[in-house]
Amino acid sequence: VAILVIYLLIVLFPFFWGVLTSLKTNAEIFANRFGIIFAPTLQNFYSAFGPDYNYGRAAENSLIIASGTTVCAIAMASPAAYALARFNFRSRKNIMNWVISLRMMPPIAIVIPIFLMFSSLNLVNTYAGVILAYLTFSLPFAVWLLQGFMVDLPRELEEAAYLDGCSRYSAFRKIILPVSVPGIVVTALFVFLFCWNEFLFAVVLTRGMMNTIPVVVGKAITPYRIEWGAVFVMTILSVLPIFVVFYVLQRHIVRGMTMGAVK
Amino acid sequence: VPGAFIFLAPALGILVALILFPLVYSFWTSLNYIFYTQSRFVGLDNYVELLTSAFFWGNTVYLTCIFVAVCVTAELLIGFGLAMLANREVRGIRLLSTLLVLPMMFPQVSVAYTWRYLFVWGIINHFLNMVGIPDVTWIGTDPTLSMLSLMIVEIWQWTPLAFLILLTGLRGVPQDILEAVKIDGASAWATFRYIILPLMKRIVLVVVLLRTMDAFKVFDIVYVLTAGGPGVSTDIFSYDVYRKGFLAFNYGTAAAESYILIIILSVLVLLFYRVMKED
Numbered sequence: 001v002a003i004l005v006i007y008l009l010i011v012l013f014p015f016f017w018g019v020l021t022s023l024k025t026n027a028e029i030f031a032n033r034f035g036i037i038f039a040p041t042l043q044n045f046y047s048a049f050g051p052d053y054n055y056g057r058a059a060e061n062s063l064i065i066a067s068g069t070t071v072c073a074i075a076m077a078s079p080a081a082y083a084l085a086r087f088n089f090r091s092r093k094n095i096m097n098w099v100i101s102l103r104m105m106p107p108i109a110i111v112i113p114i115f116l117m118f119s120s121l122n123l124v125n126t127y128a129g130v131i132l133a134y135l136t137f138s139l140p141f142a143v144w145l146l147q148g149f150m151v152d153l154p155r156e157l158e159e160a161a162y163l164d165g166c167s168r169y170s171a172f173r174k175i176i177l178p179v180s181v182p183g184i185v186v187t188a189l190f191v192f193l194f195c196w197n198e199f200l201f202a203v204v205l206t207r208g209m210m211n212t213i214p215v216v217v218g219k220a221i222t223p224y225r226i227e228w229g230a231v232f233v234m235t236i237l238s239v240l241p242i243f244v245v246f247y248v249l250q251r252h253i254v255r256g257m258t259m260g261a262v263k
Numbered sequence: 264v265p266g267a268f269i270f271l272a273p274a275l276g277i278l279v280a281l282i283l284f285p286l287v288y289s290f291w292t293s294l295n296y297i298f299y300t301q302s303r304f305v306g307l308d309n310y311v312e313l314l315t316s317a318f319f320w321g322n323t324v325y326l327t328c329i330f331v332a333v334c335v336t337a338e339l340l341i342g343f344g345l346a347m348l349a350n351r352e353v354r355g356i357r358l359l360s361t362l363l364v365l366p367m368m369f370p371q372v373s374v375a376y377t378w379r380y381l382f383v384w385g386i387i388n389h390f391l392n393m394v395g396i397p398d399v400t401w402i403g404t405d406p407t408l409s410m411l412s413l414m415i416v417e418i419w420q421w422t423p424l425a426f427l428i429l430l431t432g433l434r435g436v437p438q439d440i441l442e443a444v445k446i447d448g449a450s451a452w453a454t455f456r457y458i459i460l461p462l463m464k465r466i467v468l469v470v471v472l473l474r475t476m477d478a479f480k481v482f483d484i485v486y487v488l489t490a491g492g493p494g495v496s497t498d499i500f501s502y503d504v505y506r507k508g509f510l511a512f513n514y515g516t517a518a519a520e521s522y523i524l525i526i527i528l529s530v531l532v533l534l535f536y537r538v539m540k541e542d
Binding site for chain 1: 266267269270271273274275277278281282284285286288289292344345348349353356359361362363364365366367368369370371372373374376377378379380381384385386389419423424427428431432466469473476479480482483486487500501504505508509514517518521522524525528529531532535536538539
């Protein structure tokens with residue numbers, strides 16, 4: 001247990017140090033690097049929301065893009081997951097294998113053609129463009145995870161519905177969807193988290209006022225400007241919603257992160 | 264079943280439009296020489312050029328393999344060790360395990376900047392000085408140290424995933440077996456080697472494969488910490504593709520290189536299927 005606690009301290013130290021730095025003025029970050037005692041200031045907080053970074057706007061962008069992707073991914077993934085979990089058809093296995101193989105797809109391989117395509121479709125620097133790009137990783141993920149949840153549902157549920165004269169579609173809508181809500185929430189939160197943290201697509205597809213949080217954080221450290229205080233304020237603010245997501249997801253992290261290979 | 268198609272259509276339609284089509288487009292791009300607005304069909308030249316290039320094998324592939332091998336091994340060993348320690352019923356151990364998992368939930372970019380601050384702005388050196396080690400320039404001048412810095416960040420962020428998966432696996436090892444061997448007088452090492460390890464084989468494989476796939480794709484931390492430098496000494500695969508495509512506007516070569524990455528990862532994903540099927 002002692003070793004675990006030491007490891008935990010190593011894990012937590014960067015957070016602690018970041019929080020400390022976020023409360024120092026820039027002058028102090030340079031002059032009093034290792035000091036633990038200093039007069040805390042909110043100066044960095046104001047500068048993060050100032051014109052240089054526009055953190056408020058970036059957070060709004062991140063929120064719109066992450067929730068937009070989540071809604072689209074869930075809306076399309078849940079019927080697909082249901083079909084893959086319950087229907088028997090010839091290509092089922094192949095489709096499932098294809099979907100899971102998309103988990104390995106390197107974003108860098110997709111980002112080049114997507115950037116070229118979206119440039120000609122005028123989708124660069126729009127919410128729709130980023131959301132579409134994010135669906136490339138969140139949709140396969142959502143299909144796969146939801147499929148795992150739906151396979152676990154008792155078959156009697158739908159059989160009863162069919163006996164009552166429900167069609168496949170209404171059985172899905174009235175029976176399966178409501179009982180899948182816990183699985184859907186877990187999936188949605190994962191998707192939201194991935195989108196919230198995503199960087200490569202965001203840096204390639206957004207400019208200026210359309211930048212999401214991870215891109216804006218980078219603006220504080222450039223050849224022309226080094227403002228560590230702002231970096232840490234923005235990091236801390238962007239991490240707060242993650243704690244909420246994490247709290248709900250705790251028990252499902254293994255399942256989500258291994259695409260259901262370990263439950 | 265015709266009904267199945269209606270359920271699948273929206274998701275598959277989007278996936279075909281956003282993944283399959285771009286991949287085809289990218290393959291076409293990789294057969295062309297593209298520079299700014301010029302473009303000319305060159306067949307497989309981009310591939311031939313890459314696969315016969317000493318830089319590609321000796322630098323990009325070599326560095327990526329070293330990075331992946333070191334990180335995955337370290338994550339597995341540390342993760343396994345921690346999981347063994349955490350797999351017991353002690354008050355507070357659940358909370359402790361939960362906190363250990365935090366790093367992997369955070370944006371890689373923020374994690375990378377935080378570490379850049381720790382490396383460059385001296386606090387790590389400050390600690391090293393305290394135990395009598397002189398200042399180390401972590402990033403920017405020494406190739407080995409720059410690579411080591413990247414590895415430290417990657418290992419710090421992703422060991423929790425290995426830890427968590429392995430802990431889940433260990434909790435699934437039946438307690439009665441362990442007690443039976445204990446009564447038979449097996450040593451701790453023998454129990455680990457002959458009981459726990461065989462039972463954990465599949466889980467360990469899942470960890471290794473998942474982490475290998477993801478470590479191969481590492482981009483964010485390279486972008487933030489070293490930008491491939493000093494020189495090209497940390498020019499790992501994804502970053503090399505980015506550099507060729509978005510900094511040198513050499514989309515053809517970049518597309519060809521990204522295809523090679525896809526092929527490498529496809530092999531890994533095939534192995535992953537195998538493991539899943541043993542379920």
